[in-house]
Amino acid sequence: MARRILLFKHIIFTVFCVIAFHNQVHSKRIYALRICVKNGFDNSLIKNAQILFDTDSSNVYFTDSLGFVILDSCTSEIINYTIKHPLYKDYVGSIYNRKRKEDVSKHVRITLKEEFLKDFFQPYYAKSLKEMQHNIELYPDSCFNATFPGGEKFMKKFFLMYSEYPEKAKENYDKGKVYASFIIEKDGHISTIKIIKSVSTEIDREFKRVIELLPSFIPSFCEGVPVPREVIWYASFYIN
Structure with a gap:
């Protein structure tokens, strides 16, 4: 045992x-x-x-x-x-x-750092412009909306990469969708940015800052002529 x-x-x-x-x-x-x-x-x-x-x-x-x-x-x-x-x-x-x-x-x-955005988007701008010119040749009497170089997908990525949730907005639990309007001029640059639906002062300011960073668009065309066009864009700010 x-x-x-x-x-x-x-x-x-x-x-x-x-x-x-x-x-x-x-x-x-x-x-x-x-x-x-x-x-x-x-x-x-x-x-x-x-x-x-x-x-x-x-x-x-x-x-x-x-x-x-x-x-x-x-x-x-x-x-x-x-x-x-x-x-x-x-x-x-x-x-x-x-x-x-x-x-x-x-x-x-x-x-990308902001100072290199223009150079990066240049080939995408050229490609989008070529596509716009092709559409104008096919439909010379039509109107075409302004285009972000690289398309809508790049525009969404742009916001995600360059926006930051303001610290004060986090502290105040500010959240929601902010809407802004701006004019895409005949040469493609952005002007007259206005917040048309506000969330808070800090979030509104941040959204406006990101819009000001956007590179030049392919402008709108009507009957083959570039025209200024108002655009409405929104972004969602939510705390995870």
Whole structure:
């Protein structure tokens, strides 16, 4: 009987040691961290973006021609990083891998600095203008609405990337849809911005600021002639 008890204790101790060893090895598992950096508008890959990791502050990493950077020796559950590029706004992010069982990949979309917006949108403007001219040739007696370079999809992305929820509006729990009207002039630039449905002073001001950042539109045309046109645009501000 005593032998059986001793054998049972030995088995329990052995199992405990195996589990402890497994957990120790697992906790020190090294995995690769891959970050792919993209342009927030068109998802084009960004090379030579500088990435700083808090777990490896002594080294500076750069994305390759495919927009990737790989940190091939990670043991931390949380990796904080900062992305820097001369054409884009700095981006600070984190990757959390609780189980640490496998390599981690993340796609990050970063935002162009305002001073480079005109250059970025130039090819999209040229393409949209060519499409407008084609439509005018097909239907010379018709009227066509103004067009945002890159289309409505880019216009929505523009608001999402460049708008910020005002801190005071958050404190006051201000939320809702704000509406504004503005004129797209014959040369495509924006003028006469008016808030026609308000949410709060701070949100109204922020929406107007984003509208002022918009690049030039393809203007409206009637019977082949550019004409000014009033546009109404709205945006939703809600606290998550």
